[in-house]
Amino acid sequence: MIELAEIHRDFLVGDQIVHALDDVTLTIESGEYVSIMGPSGSGKSTLLNQLGLLDRPSSGTYRLNGQDVTSLSDIEQAQVRNREIGFVFQMFHLVPRLTAAENVELPLILAGMMPQERNAKVARALEDLGMSDRSHHKPDQLSGGQRQRVAIARATVTEPDVLLADEPTGNLDHKSGTDVIRILEQLNERGITLIMVTHDPEMGQRARRQLRMIDGRLHSDVSNSDHQDHGAS
């Protein structure tokens, strides 16, 4: 469960203070499927960075699964990121010199896991995403959709509670984009909390809960309970 209370994030641009996040209070239950939408510069990426512990708030508290993570040290935050949060980026951010399997292995290496244990997990994560036969390919030998699958495998290999996706389909054509969204939704159905930043209304509408950011504030918070079940369709 994610609990944000009165989160502010200010940036100093020149001599002007920009309120990228202005008093954001938000609770997201485990297993929710949330999309964050809004015009560019509205603070949706800043919010995602806050949720992912990539950035510290200027003020306010962030509790993740009951633990206050704003007061943690850099090292402790890194551990939380490693264990409980998975990232999927628009630019995929795969390390070009590493194979698909090695990219997926990275978070486990950083966690200090032993190689035998890692191999099994990596194989399973790649298998889940149907990338087993590409595990020894370098990113430049993979299509965009395949790269994003590898990135998702990397984000989920540590079995995190929360999956943060920043425009995950932004660099993909429509078909592979839909493909990637389906994968993310399947993961959500298996229990992971999925939070996705997008400016594509069609993608955003698919989420059961839609947040809309404007000028650093939470403008609307809509849950469409009557939303159809994607898994079945």
Add this chain to the structure above:
Amino acid sequence: MALHSHDIAWFSWGALRGYPTRTLLMLTAMAIGVSAVVVLTSLGEGARLYVLDRFASLGTNLIIVFPGRSETAGINPTTMMGETPRDLTLNDALALTRSYKVRRIAPINVGSADVSYLSRSREVVVLGTSHEMLAIRHWELAQGKFLPAIDLDRASPVTVIGSKIRDELFGAEPALGKWIRIGDRRFRVIGVMGSEGRSIGVDVQETIMIPIASAQQIFNTSSVFRILVEAKTREAIEPLKQFIIDTLQQRHQGIKDVTVITQDAVLETFDRILGALTYAVGGIAAISLAVAGILIMNVMLVAVSQRTAEIGLLKALGASPGQIIILILAEAFLLSSLGAIAGYLLGQLGSWSIRYAFPELHAYAPAWAVVIALLVAIVTGLVFSLMPARRAARLDPVLALSGR
């Protein structure tokens, strides 16, 4: 969250291989630095051993006497009046033979004179000396015999010539028994020097030796250039040195106007000078190592900015600042130690080439130089990478990942 060492090695190695040009450049810089130290110190060491060896070949238990004092304590009347020192004479040399500690004694006179045989003529270094010179300097004769054992003050028209002079004057003709002209006098060749015996300043093969009294006649002088005294034992050197100083002081109206040096002292001095030279050269070469270190810093800085996105990603995946530092330092360590090893091999190849080109030079890099070179290389590599590593650790993952 401790990284396993094999994972660190694997990741760093991958990073190095990912940027071959950068890696190769750094390796080259490091290798040049280390090999410079190895080659230069081996050259210095080779030169030191060479000179020591040459000095040792001057003879054993040797004491050298020459006119004038080299170590003046303050100002004395002679320096005030600008008086030239009193010459050494043959009688001084004879007086020294009185000590039972003396095994052999050989006065020397040196000059150059025209030497001719038939129509061939050249200017040659003429060494006036005595019968004992051969044994003192451990020279070998190729043919005939050395200067006769006659009284020091007796001139005799005989000469022993170097093998090169023999070749030049006589070609394929036999030289022994022939008369040659030295200056305006005629001498009979009684011996030819062997090819052994090159000593500092004098190439025996290019000199001609005649009895010292004859040399004094040719050069029209009564003085002696040097007196070589060989002590009976090593222990006798110091008392004999004192005896020589005392005797000559008595003979020179109580004025200490000779310098007596022992071969040991000369050896020691040269050893010191050349040792210092090796250190200096090693130090200069170490500067190139430091330069390589700075280069590593620059390249690691470039590497960090080149891989900003990658470092940001690692942070997002849960790498702590410490882990980032370790990964960057490991990369630098790998680079500098590989460079150091390459440089060591290159340096050994270099000193091997020196030994190959100059077989008489015993050019081996001293162990201390090798150890220091390797240590300095690795330590500078690490130290100069601390700054880039910390910069990487402080990198803002949000900015890094935005890739803009």
